[in-house]
Amino acid sequence: MIYIIMGVSGCGKYLGWPLHEGDHFHPPGNVEKMARGEPLTDQDRLPWLFRLHEVIERERCSRSDALVACSALKRLYRQILLHGSKALDSSSGPGRDVLPPTHPDVCFLFLHGNYDLIQQRMVARRGHYMKADLLRSQFDILEPPSEGENVLPLDVSRSMTDMATEVQKHNARPEPSISS
Numbered sequence: 001m002i003y004i005i006m007g008v009s010g011c012g013k014y015l016g017w018p019l020h021e022g023d024h025f026h027p028p029g030n031v032e033k034m035a036r037g038e039p040l041t042d043q044d045r046l047p048w049l050f051r052l053h054e055v056i057e058r059e060r061c062s063r064s065d066a067l068v069a070c071s072a073l074k075r076l077y078r079q080i081l082l083h084g085s086k087a088l089d090s091s092s093g094p095g096r097d098v099l100p101p102t103h104p105d106v107c108f109l110f111l112h113g114n115y116d117l118i119q120q121r122m123v124a125r126r127g128h129y130m131k132a133d134l135l136r137s138q139f140d141i142l143e144p145p146s147e148g149e150n151v152l153p154l155d156v157s158r159s160m161t162d163m164a165t166e167v168q169k170h171n172a173r174p175e176p177s178i179s180s
Contacts, residue, residue, distance in 0.1 A: 002056055002059055002060055002065070002066050002103075002107070003067050003106075003107050003108075004067075004068045004070065004072060004078075004081060004108045004109065005019070005067060005068065005069040005070075005109045005111060006069075006070060006071060006072035006073075006078070006108050006109065019066070019067035019068065019069050020052070020067065020068045020069070021069050022048070022052055022068065022069050022071070023069075025048055025051045025052055025055070025070075026048050027048065029044075030045075030048060034134060037133050037134060038134075039134055039137035042074075042076075045077065046080070048070075049077055049080040050080065050084060050085065052070055052081055053080060053082070053083070053084040054084075055068060056081060056106065057084070060103070060105060060106070072108065072145075073138060073141055073142050073143065074141060074142075074143045075143050075145070075146075078145065078149060079099060079101075082099070082102060082103055082106060083099050087099060101146070101148045101149045101150070102148070102149050102150035103150075104150070106150065107150050107151070107152060107170065108145050108149055108150060108151040108152070109151075109152050109154055109167060110144065110145055110152065110154065111156050111163075112155060112156065113155060113157055115135070115136075115139055117156065117157060118156065119135050122135055152166065152170050154166060154167075
């Protein structure tokens, strides 16, 4: 199972587990832009999303369990994480292939919480290039995932232990059978 831990910056995507931290996959220009306090555009995010898609595919092909932490703020971003450039092709108009909203071996862990709590966490953290001033821009574009996207919502006001327990229960569920 591949879990993609998603949510706005500062919500606590790092859970202390081995993971692929999305921040490490940003091109230098993106990091510089965020450090200046400028929000990223969809175009800025594309190379980053494609790199993370490659990581997810590599882990899926090796049948490994893995965690990937990234914001995945919009449905299109989540589709790129799952399907790479095919997500852009299918979203380009009528008559295009409709891609499945998820893969059975990929689950989005949607860390969500209220703005004030997450903003307090961001102000308190040190040494991260993403400044708390950019949080509002992420909340403004956030498209919470739908149930059809294989998502486990986790409220960040809960303890890490509670959230980890919920993820363990989710991972222990029997996989749905696919009938032909």
